[in-house]
């Protein structure tokens with residue numbers, strides 16, 4: 001009997017379904033308790049044993065229900081395959097690819113230093129939503145060309161009539177709030193591959209990533225005060241936590257630009273690579289990480305990040321409402337005018 005019962009328990013099967021399976025075919029637990037180091041069989045035995053005298057028929061029905069629910073969940077997850085996403089979604093400002101367990105979202109306005117225009121905000125929201133449901137293990141954000149991103153596109157409100165500008169600013173900020181919310185909620189490991197300089201919102205968001213790899217050519221600059229703007233992307237909360245309040249203040253209020261090495265020393269960047277070997281080294285490492293079990297990574301991310309989510313959403317709302325009041329201030333409008341008239345660059 002011992003051997004027959006053991007033969008039914010496939011070591012690779014999920015403990016919970018083999019428990020119902022054992023109960024459904026054998027009735028009450030009828031095998032001796034396995035040894036302390038026989039971890040898989042011991043876990044199954046304990047689970048089976050806890051079912052006590054549950055009737056065989058009830059156990060059988062539970063087993064059928066469980067198998068049906070697993071089948072339907074695997075069907076619905078296969079509808080979110082990256083191949084299908086690629087066919088459905090066409091992006092103008094991004095290149096999104098999915099292979100080797102990695103969905104790569106590449107900002108693709110290199111002639112504008114990957115400045116984030118309204119279309120790009122929207123497309124990143126869509127790409128993150130698709131990536132959260134596809135079968136990739138990790139998601140990467142990176143930039144095409146020499147910049148990672150020059151931040152918010154300063155022409156977002158130009159070509160807008162005076163009568164429409166208030167409404168456009170309000171709606172744009174609602175979009176930015178949703179955009180930041182997607183980073184807060186993103187369920188899989190999210191990795192920034194910072195291929196060159198990063199500015200403004202492209203920097204602040206890094207506090208919401210799980211890993212940040214940077215080329216030694218990258219710089220990190222948040223010149224909010226000279227633009228008449230204020231910290232966003234939850235940086236008013238994440239940066240003081242990551243680097244301490246005084247270093248965060250130097251960056252977020254006084255616009256101190258950090259080199260990649262400095263950003264790494266402050267904890268904003270995980271690791272810096274020589275630009276010459278950046279792409280090769282980073283992608284080799286990410287491909288190895290993407291072979292780890294997807295579900296395990298998701299759950300570990302939840303364990304690390306979930307207790308902060310509510311706080312981050314409230315910070316996002318608060319930062320956004322401050323910007324609602326200042327994005328059309330004289331200081332902000334003058335800064336844009338100076339940039340457009342080529343009088344000001346960073």
Ligand SMILES: CCCCCCC/C=C/C(=O)SCCNC(=O)CCNC(=O)[C@H](O)C(C)(C)COP(=O)(O)OP(=O)(O)OC[C@H]1O[C@@H](n2cnc3c(N)ncnc32)[C@H](O)[C@@H]1OP(=O)(O)O
Nearest residue numbers: 111112113115150151152153154155156172200201345346
């Ligand atoms: C939508 C709601 C608003 C929410 C507000 C959110 C709060 C703000 C968040 C931020 O991200 S603030 C940071 C904004 N970014 C900047 O201030 C950067 C401005 N750009 C520059 O200073 C320079 O362009 C540069 C990045 C230092 C690069 O200089 P370089 O001399 O190397 O290249 P350029 O010839 O200047 O740039 C090439 C091309 O790209 C255009 N461009 C670059 N960055 C932006 C940008 N952020 N917005 C709009 N356009 C940008 C630049 O004008 C050039 O265009 P062309 O002249 O070739 O047409």
